[in-house]
Amino acid sequence: MSARFNLAFSIALTHVRSRVRQTLVGVLGVATGVGFSVMMAALMEGSQRDFITQLVDALPHILVSDEHRAPSPQPAEERYDAAVIQGLTTKAIRPGIKNPYAIMAAISGWVDGAVAPSVQAKAVVRFAGRDRTASVIGVDPKREGQVSKLPTQIRHGTLEDLYRASNAIILGDGLAGKLGARTGNVVAVTGGTGQVLLCTVVAFSHTGVASADDSQAYMLVKTAQILAGQTGLVNEIRVKAQDVMSAREIAARIEAETGYKSVSWQEAHEDLLSAFEIRNLIMYMVVGAILLVASFGTYNIISTITHEKTRDIAILKSLGLPEALVRTIFVLEGLVIGLTGTLLGFALGYTLSLAMGQVEIKSPFMDATHLPIFYSPTHYALAAAVALTASLVAAYLPARKAASLQPVDIIRGAS
Amino acid sequence: MSAAPAPGATSAGAPLAGAPLIRAENLSRVISGEVPATLITGANLSVDAGAFIAITGPSGSGKSSLLYLLGLLDLPTTGEVYVEGRATSRLSEDARAALRLEKLGFVFQFHFLLPEFTALDNVLLPMRARGRLKPQAMDERAHALLAALGLEDHGRKRPDQLSGGQRQRVAIARALANDPAVLLADEPTGNLDTHSTEQVFAILRRLVDEERRAVVIVTHDLALAARADRQVRVVDGRIVEGVDEGVP
Numbered sequence: 282m283s284a285r286f287n288l289a290f291s292i293a294l295t296h297v298r299s300r301v302r303q304t305l306v307g308v309l310g311v312a313t314g315v316g317f318s319v320m321m322a323a324l325m326e327g328s329q330r331d332f333i334t335q336l337v338d339a340l341p342h343i344l345v346s347d348e349h350r351a352p353s354p355q356p357a358e359e360r361y362d363a364a365v366i367q368g369l370t371t372k373a374i375r376p377g378i379k380n381p382y383a384i385m386a387a388i389s390g391w392v393d394g395a396v397a398p399s400v401q402a403k404a405v406v407r408f409a410g411r412d413r414t415a416s417v418i419g420v421d422p423k424r425e426g427q428v429s430k431l432p433t434q435i436r437h438g439t440l441e442d443l444y445r446a447s448n449a450i451i452l453g454d455g456l457a458g459k460l461g462a463r464t465g466n467v468v469a470v471t472g473g474t475g476q477v478l479l480c481t482v483v484a485f486s487h488t489g490v491a492s493a494d495d496s497q498a499y500m501l502v503k504t505a506q507i508l509a510g511q512t513g514l515v516n517e518i519r520v521k522a523q524d525v526m527s528a529r530e531i532a533a534r535i536e537a538e539t540g541y542k543s544v545s546w547q548e549a550h551e552d553l554l555s556a557f558e559i560r561n562l563i564m565y566m567v568v569g570a571i572l573l574v575a576s577f578g579t580y581n582i583i584s585t586i587t588h589e590k591t592r593d594i595a596i597l598k599s600l601g602l603p604e605a606l607v608r609t610i611f612v613l614e615g616l617v618i619g620l621t622g623t624l625l626g627f628a629l630g631y632t633l634s635l636a637m638g639q640v641e642i643k644s645p646f647m648d649a650t651h652l653p654i655f656y657s658p659t660h661y662a663l664a665a666a667v668a669l670t671a672s673l674v675a676a677y678l679p680a681r682k683a684a685s686l687q688p689v690d691i692i693r694g695a696s
Numbered sequence: 697m698s699a700a701p702a703p704g705a706t707s708a709g710a711p712l713a714g715a716p717l718i719r720a721e722n723l724s725r726v727i728s729g730e731v732p733a734t735l736i737t738g739a740n741l742s743v744d745a746g747a748f749i750a751i752t753g754p755s756g757s758g759k760s761s762l763l764y765l766l767g768l769l770d771l772p773t774t775g776e777v778y779v780e781g782r783a784t785s786r787l788s789e790d791a792r793a794a795l796r797l798e799k800l801g802f803v804f805q806f807h808f809l810l811p812e813f814t815a816l817d818n819v820l821l822p823m824r825a826r827g828r829l830k831p832q833a834m835d836e837r838a839h840a841l842l843a844a845l846g847l848e849d850h851g852r853k854r855p856d857q858l859s860g861g862q863r864q865r866v867a868i869a870r871a872l873a874n875d876p877a878v879l880l881a882d883e884p885t886g887n888l889d890t891h892s893t894e895q896v897f898a899i900l901r902r903l904v905d906e907e908r909r910a911v912v913i914v915t916h917d918l919a920l921a922a923r924a925d926r927q928v929r930v931v932d933g934r935i936v937e938g939v940d941e942g943v944p
Contacts, residue, residue, distance in 0.1 A: 284827035292810075299812045596808045599769055600870075601797025602825050603790045689770040692804065692882075693760070 285606055292597075293613035296586055307582040307618040308625060311672065314575030315626025315664045318568040320633035322660035324652060325564045329557050331653035336553070337546050341428045341519035342394070342528040344549075345535055347378045348542040381515035384539055392520060392531055395427030399517040400505035406452070406498060408460040408468040415456055415498045417470065419505025428521040431486065431499070437464050438484025443501050450480035450504075454487045455495035470498075474510035569667060575622070576671030583615050583676045587683040594683050595691035608677075608684035615676020616669065623665045630664070631656075715781030717799075717877050717910050718743040718766050723775035725761055725933075735761040737933045739775070743878060748904040749912045750921035753930035759914045760882050762930060766912065767800055767880045768792045780877075797826055801871030805883035807863040809855040815842065815866045816851035822873040841869040845899060861892025868899055879903060881913040885920065897923065 297304045357364040378384060385396045400419030405412055422440040426432040432440045436454060443449045450470065452462060462468055462482050470478045480500065488494055506514045520535070522528050528545035536543040547554060587594070597607055638654040723739040726732050736758045743749060743766070751759045764770040765777060768784055777784050779795055787795070796802075809818045819838040823829055829837070842851050845865040855863050864884060871879055881900070885893040897920060903909045904925070913924065921927050929937035 284824055288821070288824040288827075295812045592808070593810055596810065597821075598793065599767075599796070599802055599808075600822050600825065601793045601795070601800075603793050605790075606825065687770075689764050692764070692769070692808075 286609070289606055289609040290613055292610045293617060296590065296610075297614050297617050300586060303582050303585060304618060307579050308622040310575045310578030311619055311622025311668050312625035312629055314572045315623050315668050316629030316633055318571050318664040318667075319626065319630025319660050320637060321564065321568060321571075322663070323630070323634040323654045323656060324637055325560065326657065326660070327653035327655035329560070330655050332553075333557075336550050337525055338430050340546065340549075341397075342522045342525060342546050343520035343532045343535065343543055345378070345384070345388075345518040345520065345532075345539065345541050345543045347376050347516040349540060350536070350542055377511060377514040377516050378518060378539075378541060381518060384541075385518055387538070388518070388520060388535060392522060393524065394520060394522040394531075395424065396521075397421055397424035397428040397519045398502055398515040399519055400502050400509060400514055401516050402505050402509040403473050404498070404508060405471045406456065406460060406468050407471070408462045408466060411460050413456055413459055413496075415453075415470075415496055417450075417472075417498050417500060417505055417508060419502040419508075420499055421502050425519075428519040434486050434488050436485045436487050440484075440499075442483035443499070445483055446481040448478050448480040448504055449483045449500065451484045451486050451499040452482055453494040453497045454485040455491060456498060457482065457485050459495065470508060472508035472510060476508055476510050478504065478508055480504075568664070572664065572667045572671055575668065576675045579615055579618055579622075579672045580675035580678065582618065583611055584679040586614060587611055587679040590683070591686065591691055594686050595688040598686065598688040599692060604684040608680045611680030611683050612673065612676045615672045615680070619669045619672025619676075622672075623668045626664065626668065627661055630661070715778070716742045716744045717780060718912075719778040719781075720762075720766055721776045721778070723762070723765055723772045723777065725758075725765060725770065726773045734933050736765060736772075736930075739765075739930075739933075739935050741766070741928065741935065743910045743912055745877065745910055746904055746908040747910045747912075748901070748925040749910075749928055750924035750926070751912065751914045751928045751930060752916070752918060752921045755916075757930045758933040759930045761933075762935075763880055763882055763912065763914050767802060768796050769802075797822060798874055799876055799878065801874070801876035801879045803864070803867050803871050803879065803881040803884045805886040807855065807860075807867040809863060809866055809870070811855055814852050814854055815847060815858065815862075815869075818855070818866055819869045819873055822870060826874055838869075838873065841872055842866070845869050846895075859892070860888050861895055864888060864892065864896055865899065868896070872903075876909070878910045878912065881911065883914055883916065885915065885917065893917075893920070 355364070355366050357366060381398055385398065389396050398421055402417045402419070404415050404417045406415045420431065420440075420443075422432075422443050425440060435451060438451070440451070443451065450468065452460070452468075457463070460468065464482050464484060466482045467479050468482060470480050472478070486494070486497065486499060488497075500508070502515070506512055520531065522531055525546075529547045532543040532545035532548065535541070594607055597610075598604075634654050634656065637652050640652045642650050642652060718741075720739055720741040724737045725735040727735060739762055741749075741762070751762060753759045761770065765772050768777065768779070771785060779799055784792055784795065809815075810821070813821070816838055819841055820834055823834040823837065839848070839851065842848055845868060847862060847865055847869065850858060850862060850866075855866070858866065864887075868879075868884075871881075879900070884900070885896050888896060900911050900913065901923075904911050915921050927937065928935055
């Protein structure tokens, strides 16, 4: 069997070698298909991973807020089977999480990760006659670094500088720019209850996301509580898990144990994640289509070779070569073209990915960055599998036809 | 030609006891269509070891069709072809291909060598397809066959680098590669000049006289046919002279 396979392989190799132009077209067709597929997959997955990393890293993995999934039942509803309740008004202030530090201690007991408190307050920041609304976030500098990347996003100072002055504030650099404030300046911050604090700017924050940098400011938890007019207020507990993917399960357990709404990063970005699934489906369809088009080239070439080689097929069969061996010859030709094209495609795909990775993207809303590329052997394996299968199928159809030729029909015609 | 029989190959002179190498019995071949065409009808022929048979007849008389039926390249519509006593019409396509590979050798008018392969590779091809010999033994046999046909210096040449006579001799060497008992040749000298025709005929003669192989040739050349041991004339698909009386 191996002697026959060697014979089939040597005939196949001779055929493809002796038709340089056709073989080259076929090989380049497959190489282009594989190369662009690999590049597209690297680009698509790169951008997806980059986006998810930014989503995951920008915020804590789980946010426990002072809200409930369902509104609390009214006492009248609990007492009577039917009750009509009218004229309810929401409280002007957020209720805050009850016993936040006890809850944080409980969570720390079983979550593999870190926990930090946070206070959210709306405020107006005033400086040099300019007013800007801002979201003021009260943080604990010692714990915040364990749950978010905030410490790495501080410019002209550190997060610990919040301890430096009595009412210290860190402004988003966009907000500071709009106010014209610099470090050392004192700004007036007015909370929702009318409480006014004179705060010293100790640093700036820069997340790279313009909407955040234009509207956020950070101060100590205690200062934010004074601004909100609620001593002891903690309206968010931030949790960072060691295992990012376990965030959904951890959030569910926290919610079950505390009753407070716990939102994992997956839930918060559910729409985006499902959009990624659709995007992946589109990507694989496009990649499949590229390789399918390349396989038409292989089919065309093997068809042409079998057509041109009709007389040789008749000779081989008249000598006594079995159909399977003749079929193997032409299938091997398709595979030789497919394999050579695939290997060239790998090199092309890698080079294209490298080149795309050098492209710089500038946006008014974000810092300048390069196209994110993700290199994965899976992309190469997938492209190779599709290309080789397509080549195999494309070669098999004309090969089957060639093998079923009756030699006498061709010999009669030739003589 | 004087190359030793390939080890493991069927010996040229070893048919089943008493059976002719090829026996055609009441062969007919009709091509179906709107107007069916009868190529051969009621043909009986026996080919024994050491026979040199020339099939002659006008163009389109069916002589090549008869040869293709004898060589298992075509299936008869009725009748039977026996190879060494074995009926072949009900065999599978692959089984008939195996018989062609092992028992029969073909030479065609247009040499039909594979153009991209050297003379040596063309001769090696049937041996490699059969796969009974080791590579070195195949190589030695191919060289010996080419040398026996006066082509020892042409093994590395491709068909387009050889003359017509040389190509036909390579085709004969290829036909003998698996040491067949019968050589079937369709107009082997049809495209050759007088000198090459003489060379090829002398080779075929030697195969019969010295190696006791059977040779069946189809030819238009009546002078050449007259030098064979037996002539079979085909007219309108019927054998009209040299009819095998012994075959029922």
